[in-house]
Amino acid sequence: MPTRKPSETYSPLYFLASVGAGGLTVTFFMWLMFWIPHPGKTVPVFEDIMAAFAQGNPLTQAMLVIAMAGIAFFAFQNIKLLIWNLQRYSAWRKTDAFQTFSKTNAQSQVLALPLALAMAVNGGFILGLVFVPDLWSIVEYLFPLAMVAFLAIGVLALKQYGNFLGRVLTEGGFNCAANNNFGQILPAFAFSMVGVGMAAPAAMSTSATVAGASIAISTFFLMTSALIAVVAMILGLRSMMENGANADTAPTLLIIVPLLTVLGILMLRQAHGFGVHFGVESGAGATLSLTSKLLGAQFAILLFGGLVLVKQGYAGRFLFGSENSAGAYALICPGVALSVMMQFFLNNGLVKAGIVDKFGIAFWVITALAIAAQFAMVWLVLLLNRRHFGTPKGAEAVPAE
Template sequence: MSNILKRPADTWSPLYFLASVGAGGLSVTFFMYLMFWVPHPGRTVPVFEDIAAALATGHTGRTLAIAVALAGIAVFGALNLSLLVWNLRKLSAFRATEKAQALAASNAQTQMMALPLALAMSINGGFILGLVFVPGLWSVVEYLFPLAMVAFLAVGVLAFRQLGQFIARVTASGGFDCAKNNSFAQMLPAFALAMTGVGLSAPAAMSANATVAGISLVLSSFFLVAAALIVLVGLVLGLRSIMENGVAAEQAPTLMMVVPITTILGILMLRQAHGLEVSFGVHMDGAEKMMLLTRLLSVEVIFALFGLTVLAATGYVRRFLTGEAISPGNYALVCPPVALSVLTQFWINTGLVGAGLIEKFGTAYWALTAVALAFQAVAVALVIFLHRRHFRASRGAAMRTA
C-alpha cells in the first residue's frame, strides 16, 4: 500500500482552507498595482473603465504593470475560488468521520474557523474580480453593497456560531488543554472575524449613500472590536503556555498570525476613516494616516521577526517544509508576506505620499515599493512551492494534521 501514489492534501484538515485564503490574499497584492498606479478620479477604487483609460494612454511602464496585475488577479482569484470549492467538498465528507469528532473535542476545534475566514476572503476577492473585469459594475454598485453586507453578515453569524460552540464547550465542561495551547492557533477566530469586518467596511468607503455607509461603519466596528479582543486573549493564553512549555513546533507559523490580522484591521480602519470623511464630515489628515499605518506596520515587523526567530529555533523549515513530514499548517506561512506587502503599499501611498513625506513615483517611492514587491514575490514562491508539495502525488508521504 505504501507504493500507491497519493497526494498529501488527500489527508484533509480544515487548515487547508488557508490555501484558499492565501491565494485570495495574493490577488489583493496584485490589485494594489491598480489601486495606487492607475488614476481613478471620483472613485475610491479603480474599476474596469479606469483600467481601460489607463491602457489607452500607451504608457509602457503602466501598461506592463496593468498586464501583470490583471494576470495575477485572474490566476490567483481563480485559484482562490477553486480551492474554496475543493475544501467545501472535502469538508462535507469530513464531518461524518471520527477525526471530525475528535477535533470538536479538542483545542483544535477552532480550526473550523478557517471556513468562515475562507468564505469572507472569497467574497472580498470576488468583489475585486468584478471591479476589474466587469464593465459598468460601478453604475450598479449601490445596489450591490446591501447584498454584500448581507453575505458578510451570514459569514459572521457562521463564525460566531462556531466560536460560541467552542466557548460553550470549554467553559461549561472544561477540556481546554492549556499546556497544548503553546502557539497562537487560538487567534484563528480573530482572523475570521477581521476578514468579515473588512468586507463589511467596504460600503463605508465606497457608498455615496450615508445610510448605507453608516450601517457599514456600525457593523464593521463590531467585528473590529470582537477581533481585537480575541487577539488579546489569544496572546495572553498562548504566550503563557509558550513560556512554560515551549512552542509547539508544527504550529510555530501561527506566531505570525498577528501580521495578517493587523493588515486587515488597518484597511478596515482606513475604510472607516474615508467613510466618516465623505458621509459625516469627520476628517483624518495625511499625517494622521501616516502615523496610524506606521504603528501598524511596526507591529507587523515585530511579530514577523518574532515568528521567524522561533521558526529558525525550532528547525521548522527542515522539519516541515523540506523534510518528510507535511503539515497543512504550512499554508499559514503565506499570509504574513501577503499582509506585509499590502500594508507596505498602503504605508507608502496613503501614508508617506499622503503626508507629503515622499514624492509619488520618485526614487524613494520605488525603493520602498521594491520592498513591498519582494514580500509579494516571497508569497508567490511559497504558494507555488506548497501547492506542488501538498497537491502533487507522491509515494507514502508522511502527513501531519495537528
C-alpha cells in the same frame, strides 16, 4: 515507500490555501489601486484600467497585463481551493476523526471556513471591479447585497466560535499545555475578514445610511476580533513560556501580521466614511500614524515568529523536508499582509503626508520591498500547492493536531 498526497489527510487549515490565494489577488490589485488614476472613485474599475492601458507606455501596459493576469489566476485558485475545501470539509464532518477533533483545542480551526468565505467575497468584488464593464454604475445596489453576505458569514463564524466557547467554558477540557501556539487567534482573523468586507461600503458608498450601517456593523466585528486576539495571545504566550512552541503549528506565531493588516484596512475604510459622510476628518497625518504603528508591530511579530521558526528548523522540515503540515499555509498570509500594509503605508501615509514623492526614487525603493514580499508568497503558494496537492516524492502526510 508509497507516497500519498498530504491533503488526503484533511484538516480545516487547508482553507488557508484558499485564503492565501485570495490574498495574492489583493496584492496584484494594489498595483492598480495606487499606480493608475481613478478620478472620482476610491478604487480603480475596468474603465480606468482600459484608459490607463490606452494612454500608457509599454512599461505601464506590461504592468497592467501582469496585474490583471495575477488577479485572474489567483482568484481562480482562491475559488477552486474553496470549493475543494467545502467538499472535503462536508465529508470530513461525518467521520469519527471530526468527532475526536471537536473535543480538542483545535476545534476553533473550523473558523478557517468563514475566513475563506469572507476572503472569497472580497476577492469576487475585486474581480468585478477589474473585469466587469460599467460595474460602478450599479455598485450602490451591490453594497447592501454584499453586506448581507458578510453578515451571513459573520453569523456562521459566531455560531462556530460559540460552539467552541460553549464547550470549553461549560465542560472544560481546554488543554493549556497544548495551547503553545497562536492558533486560537485564527477566530479573530476570521472576524476581522468579515469586518473588513463589511466596512467596504463605508469607503465607497455615496449613501450616508449605507455607510453608517457599514461602520456600525463592522465595528462590532473589529472589537470582537481585537478582544479574541488579545486574550488568545496572552494564553498562547503563557503556554509557550512553559512548554515551548509547538513545531507543527509554529507558523501561527505570525498570524497577528495579517490580522493587523486587515484591521488596519478596516479602520482606514471607516475613517474615509466618517470623513465623507459625517464630517470627522482624520487627515494624512492620522493615516501615517496608524499605518506606521501597524507596520512597526508587524515587523516586531515577524522577528519574534521568525526566530522561533528558524530555531526549530521549520523550513527544512515542512517546506523542503519529508514532513508536511497543513499549518504551513499559515505562512502565506503574513507575507501577503506585509506587502499590502507597506503599500498602504507608502501611498496613503508617506506620499499623502508629503514625505515621499509619488513615483520618485524613494517611492520605488519601498515599493520594491513590497513586491519582493509579494512574489516570495507567490513562490511559497506554488511550492505548498505542489507539495500538498501533488504527490511529493518520499513525503508522508502528518495529521494536523
